[in-house]
Structure formats: C-alpha cells, structure tokens
Amino acid sequence: MAQKVTGFRAIFSSALIYNLAQRMVGAEKARHILVQDYFPAQNRYRMLDIGCGTAEILRHLPTAIDYHGFDASEAYIQQAVRLFGNRGTFRAELVREATLDELGSFDLVLAFGLLHHLGDDEAGMLFQLASHALAPGGKLLTIDPTYVAGQNSMAKWIISKDRGQCIRSPEHYSSLASQQFARVNTMIRHDMLRIPYSHCILECQNSDPQTL
Template identity: 50%
Template sequence: MAQITSGIRSILSHPAIYNFTQNFLGVRKARRLLVRDFFPKDKGLRILDIGCGTAEILEFLPEDIHYVGFDASPEYIEQARSRFGHRGKFFADLVNSAHLDHLGKFDVVLAFGVLHHLDDPEASTLFDIAAQALDQDGQVITVDPCFAPGQSSIAHWLIAHDRGQDVRDEKGYTELASAHFGDISSTLRHDLLRVPYTYQIMVSAKHV
C-alpha cells in the first residue's frame, strides 16, 4: 500500500483528527451525495465497505441495511465500533477470500478513498475481491481523488500532496475496473468539498 504516513500526515492516523479534517473539508457532503445519487434504493441492502475508516458513511445510510466494514487501522475500527457498533460488523483487517466464505454475497461493495492508496497489482486484487463478494446484480462503488484536464491548480496541488501515492486520471481508474467488470460508469465531480478538489466516482457491475 503506497501512502505517506510520516511528518504532518501522521496526525491523520488518529481517528478524531482524521474525522475533524474530513468534516472541515466537507467530506460529509460528499458522502451524503454519494448515497443519494449513486447507491441503489432497494431496502435491506447488504453493503461491504472496504477501507471503511471510521465508518462515517453510516450516518447517511438507512437503518435497514446490513453493513460490514473492513479497515487496516485498529484505531479507526475502534472508533467505528464505538459510534456505530449497533449498525454493523467491523473488522480490523484486510478483507480476503476467506472472510467472504463466511460473510456471503453483497449488493454493494464500497471503497471510498481507497484505490489511490494502492498500486496497480493491489488495486487489481481489490477488484477481484469485490467481484467475488458481489451478488450477480451487485455493484462496486469507488470514490477517489483524480487528476483531470483543466482542473483547478489548487485541486491539482492538494491531490498531488495526498497521503495516497497512486492517484490516477479517470482513464487510469476505469482501466483498472475494466479488467474485472463489464459495465463501468465514471463521473467526475469538482464541487463536493469546501476547497477546489476533483473526485472520480466509479460504479462497476458484472453485467453489461
């Protein structure tokens, strides 16, 4: 996993500081719009959140979902359990095929802000795991900072200095998904944060 966790970026390893920074930048709005505009509206959705962080997405998800979150940070998972323990299951681990044998199939696999921390082989593994986890009609939703032509110079600078060291352009992300999924939709948003920033939101499904 290619990311910088030293220097000033190290403070983001602390859940409270991470959440404060996210909320200050306006990531709550991004999560809310993601759920509103990109999640299926079916009741009782089964959601696998890979790299769930402190699971703040649950603030915007309906009560009737079945949620499972994985994150490599025990500190983030502890915070998630403290606030949302009644809403789902949380694991301080990297999700793998062995976990899926016990968890069953999902309608949605979410990876919010994960791909840009992964090199190509690691990202391919994530999509492979996601494909295994999905029900036949399910979908993978990924959200990541993205380099884009004509984007704000401030956005480009902020994205270039992200902890994740594998930020890609739109084509780079879609090519990763296309090796595993036949139906891919990509959207660029420049208006989700309080500061200039570009997110790519990608929805990938098995069917065409």
C-alpha cells in the same frame, strides 16, 4: 499500501484528527452526495465497505441495511465501534476471499478513497475481491481524487498533498476496473467538497442491475 504517513501526515493516524479533518473539508457533503446519487434507493440491502475508516458513511444510510466494514487501522475500527457498534459489523483486518466466502454475497461494495492508496497490483486484487463479493446485479462503487485536464489549480495542488501516492487519471482507474468488470461507468465530479477538489467515481458491474 502506497502512502506517505510521515511528517504532518502522521497525525491522520488518529481517528479523532482524521474525522475532524474530514469534516473541515466537507467530507459529510461528499458522503451525502454519494449515497443520494449512487447508492440503492431501497432501505434493505447488504453492503461491504472496504477501507471503511471510522464508518462515517453510516450517518447517511438507512438503519435496515446489513453493513460490514473492514479497515486495516485498529484505531479507526475502534472509533467505528464506539460510534456505530449496533449498526453493523466492523473488522480491523484486510478483506480476503476466505472471509468473503464466510460472509456471503453483497448488493453493494464500497471503496471510498482507497484506490489511490494502492499500487496497480493491489488495486487489481481489490477489484477481484469486489467482483467475488457481489451478488448478481450488485455493484462496486469507488471514489478517489484524480487529475484531469483543465481542473482547478488549487484542487490539483491539494490532491498532490494526499497521503495516497497512486492518484490516477480517470482512464487509468477505469482500465484497472475493466480487467475484472464488464461494465464500468466513470464519472468526474468537482462539487463534492467545500474546497476545490476533483473526484473520479467508478460504478462497476458484471451483469445488468437489479432492483434493490
């Protein structure tokens, strides 16, 4: 992964500090908007969360969904289990095709704040895995910081201090997704946090959407 974990950024290896920092900048607002505006409207669906962190997204999801969260951080997964152990399945490992074959297909795959930690080759592998994991009509959602023309100067500065070292333009994110997905809808939002910030959201599908 392409990220800086030294200096002040090292403290975010702690699940508690990571969650506190997320709440301070308004990550709960971002999760609420993402679920409200882009997730399936129905209460029952299968979801794969790649790079789930401490699985805080579950606070905004219906209890009936079949949730599977993966993260490389053992500390984050332990915290997810403590908070949401009865709400889903949590695994401290990277997602692989063999694992996906065991789990079956998903209606929704989420990669929240993950792509900007991955180089282009790694990002391409993520899109390939997500495509492999999706049921017909399912979709992949990604959300990451981005640099865009005319963005708030404070937002640009804050984004530049992120641990992730592969922050891309919306066009770059979209071009990577298009190598695996026939339909890629790219959205830019500046309203998802309490602080000035710019997000790029990708909505990726290989077939016409189905009603969940």
